[in-house]
Amino acid sequence: MKENNWDLKSILEVYNSPLIELLYKAATVHREHHNPREVQVSTLLSIKTGGCPEDCAYCPQAARYHTDIEKNDLMSVDQVRFAAVNAKSQGSSRLCMGAAWRNVKDNEDFDHVLELVKEVNRLDMEVCCTLGMLTENQAKKLADAGLYAYNHNLDSSEEFYKEVISTRGYQDRLDTLENARAANLTVCSGGIIGMGESAEDRCKMLMTLANLKPQPESVPVNALVAVEGTPLEKQKVVSIWEMVRMIATTRIVMPQTTVRLSAGRTQMSQEGQALCFMAGAGSIFAGDKLLTTPNPEVTEDMELFNILGLLPQKAYAKGEKPGIKTEEASTEKERSIKWSRPGHTIPANVEYTAVAKEKRALSKNENKA
Numbered sequence: 001m002k003e004n005n006w007d008l009k010s011i012l013e014v015y016n017s018p019l020i021e022l023l024y025k026a027a028t029v030h031r032e033h034h035n036p037r038e039v040q041v042s043t044l045l046s047i048k049t050g051g052c053p054e055d056c057a058y059c060p061q062a063a064r065y066h067t068d069i070e071k072n073d074l075m076s077v078d079q080v081r082f083a084a085v086n087a088k089s090q091g092s093s094r095l096c097m098g099a100a101w102r103n104v105k106d107n108e109d110f111d112h113v114l115e116l117v118k119e120v121n122r123l124d125m126e127v128c129c130t131l132g133m134l135t136e137n138q139a140k141k142l143a144d145a146g147l148y149a150y151n152h153n154l155d156s157s158e159e160f161y162k163e164v165i166s167t168r169g170y171q172d173r174l175d176t177l178e179n180a181r182a183a184n185l186t187v188c189s190g191g192i193i194g195m196g197e198s199a200e201d202r203c204k205m206l207m208t209l210a211n212l213k214p215q216p217e218s219v220p221v222n223a224l225v226a227v228e229g230t231p232l233e234k235q236k237v238v239s240i241w242e243m244v245r246m247i248a249t250t251r252i253v254m255p256q257t258t259v260r261l262s263a264g265r266t267q268m269s270q271e272g273q274a275l276c277f278m279a280g281a282g283s284i285f286a287g288d289k290l291l292t293t294p295n296p297e298v299t300e301d302m303e304l305f306n307i308l309g310l311l312p313q314k315a316y317a318k319g320e321k322p323g324i325k326t327e328e329a330s331t332e333k334e335r336s337i338k339w340s341r342p343g344h345t346i347p348a349n350v351e352y353t354a355v356a357k358e359k360r361a362l363s364k365n366e367n368k369a
Ligand code: SF4
Pocket: 052, 053, 054, 055, 056, 059, 060, 061, 062, 099, 100, 101, 102, 132
């Protein structure tokens, strides 16, 4: 099967092949296209936490659910610089800044994010942002500020996406990836397994990603971390075998892509993670938190790297460092984009929203008493 021309049947065949064969094939593809000893270490920093208007069923940052995350306003330049320097000193070559927004708005907050991007770029780290949906003009502004990558996950197949999120549409996600690409940003897009989707949903998502032209430079594969208070709180932990299968299949259908072993690593043993590296994972997220969910300590990761003989990859090993453009290159007005709101009913999301409302009302009354 040719790159960018994958059909579902072929991807399912890869996904369902005997695990040992799949692992061997994926490890071979990985060696043909990447240095298997190098692992790109990224730090994911939540620069604005919680209060998100969306209803993503897996997310503790959705304002409508009752979770115990600590909400935070946009971080200052000093706070981000401090976190970036710390991440760099611990081996991270990339800082990915995440804000719990539905989409980027042309306002002071976005101008502030542009300053944050410039600041991290000056530290010679690869800078990535995940800020929700964005227009081409906004993507260009980020590129001019020195952004290297934009993350926007597809999460799952288009069909299953509708069972998890009702406040935005799949096509908007694809348009956002196209906008990032049009601004010459590298694209990071992947998904989550363990939300109740089928193997076919997983492979459909991979098909969509693998048929993008060009394929994304990074694909994060997340195992759901079921957070109390979210509609997916009762989902079982995804088995390591499914994770290995997903990583190996991603590796095979997108040979040049960096496959990132992302959320859910605290649920995995060292041996399980080692299998993921064998299967072609070439990147991890470091730091004791992934936005709001737990992640292994850096010292644990370095211990694992030592055991496995892995080395953190240097920044810009796979692309040039973008310069910071000082002239205002992207000020032209663009047509106003209306992002969609499908608004269909997802019973679990409605139920958890109602429960959260009750809990909030109860605690308000208790505080008054
Ligand atoms: S995943 Fe992103 S968009 Fe969805 S609720 Fe969480 S922060 Fe908002």
